[in-house]
Amino acid sequence: MPMPLSRPVYHPAGHDEALRAVLQDLRAGRWVSTRNLLTETPDWGLWTQRTQILAAAVAGSDVVRAWRAEEPHSASAAVLHTRVLVERALRAHRAGHRQTNDLWRDAVGACSTAAALSPEDPVPWICLLSLAQLDEGQRWDEHRVAPPEPMLFPGPWQLLAEADKRDPGNREAYHRMLQFVYARRSRGPLTEAYNFVQWASASAPAGSPLHLLPLYVRVERYRRESGNERALDLHWISEDATRGALRALELWFDHTRPGTASLLDLNHLAHALWGAHQFHDGLRVFRALDPFFTTVPWTYRTHSPGDADAAAEVFVQARARCLAASRGPG
Structure with a gap:
């Protein structure tokens, strides 16, 4: 063992x-x-x-x-x-x-x-995407380009295209675009963010970190709702949450080398699997993380978001629950 x-x-x-x-x-x-x-x-x-x-x-x-x-x-x-x-x-x-x-x-x-x-x-194009979120009123023409699909929003799509042309499916480029969406709609429903990550992940090949994007939006929604009990019930153990966690496991984790993966991605996946009560699969991700962790998303499960020690304690508890499940009764 x-x-x-x-x-x-x-x-x-x-x-x-x-x-x-x-x-x-x-x-x-x-x-x-x-x-x-x-x-x-x-x-x-x-x-x-x-x-x-x-x-x-x-x-x-x-x-x-x-x-x-x-x-x-x-x-x-x-x-x-x-x-x-x-x-x-x-x-x-x-x-x-x-x-x-x-x-x-x-x-x-x-x-x-x-x-x-x-x-x-x-x-350089990813950096321009990063800076786009500072243009909160989308005053610059390059930050309100027509989207590639009707369900999406006007935004810095040409900047994303330039980054994508040089490194298709670049992880940071798509996360920077997601941050632009959050800045564009800092309050209220996350409909635009959900539409974006579904669009981005739908055509991503196996092994692409874009399959993790929906997990980030789920965490952001939980954070905005301050982690109340209703959010807990709906977010982490619903059929949709479980399906999203298992999809990310199958389409990303099972096709990547965890040693080269983003720590944030691994933590979001471990968090999602644990929250969905997929403990055996969660333990696989926790083992791939060992000995590292990131405070996000665990910090949002604490009473003191930003407290690294409190986040580490939640991480340890979640990992212990997955480990206990893998050992079975007795």
Whole structure:
């Protein structure tokens, strides 16, 4: 019988051991290992994931600026610099900072520079998609393009198409589009979000992380309803919730290598399977996660959303329930 699972820990790099080592260097102001890692990154999906994590970790420092000063023609440095500027603009927007518009403008300019240096890279277009959520009134023409299907909404569809052309089904690109929908409709029903994720996942191939998108919208609805008892009953043990969790397991988890998967995706799937009382399948995902976890979505099951310790406790309880079910009675 496998040993009991360990106490979960959070690390943005998760199972990506190479990225964990590089993050330590970059936070200490050393960028050479970052350059080497990005040079060796084999595909756009992993490139997107690594650049996002690296930029979030050093958005408050000038280490990437130092790299660009040393290697001004480096496409990798330009992309990571763009990532940092976008992260700063998004953080300023969330904080209601008066410099948000200036940071936004700088980030848009960096996107253009990075796209020119590396025209095959989806990340500059993903960054523009990220910034689209700041245009809350959809004043920019590129943020209110007609949708590809009548049931969808006007939005930055051309930006998504550019990212999709370079890396079809890119996980972050579609999540950024979903965040745009949330910003467009910050209150009320999530009809537009549901329509979008159903459209996105319907034609996705087996193994695509787009099959996880409906689970995210379900969690967002639960969060907006403050996790009341009615939401609990309807969300997690309904036929629709169970079908969605099992579909994501079959079409994504069973076709992917968990070691390279997004930690957020694995946590959302484990959470959905546990909530739907699919404990045996849930345990498979918990084992793939070991020893890592993310606070979301578990934090929404606590009385203190944002408390990492409380989220970890819910995670441990859910995992223990799945483990107990796998052992059977007695």
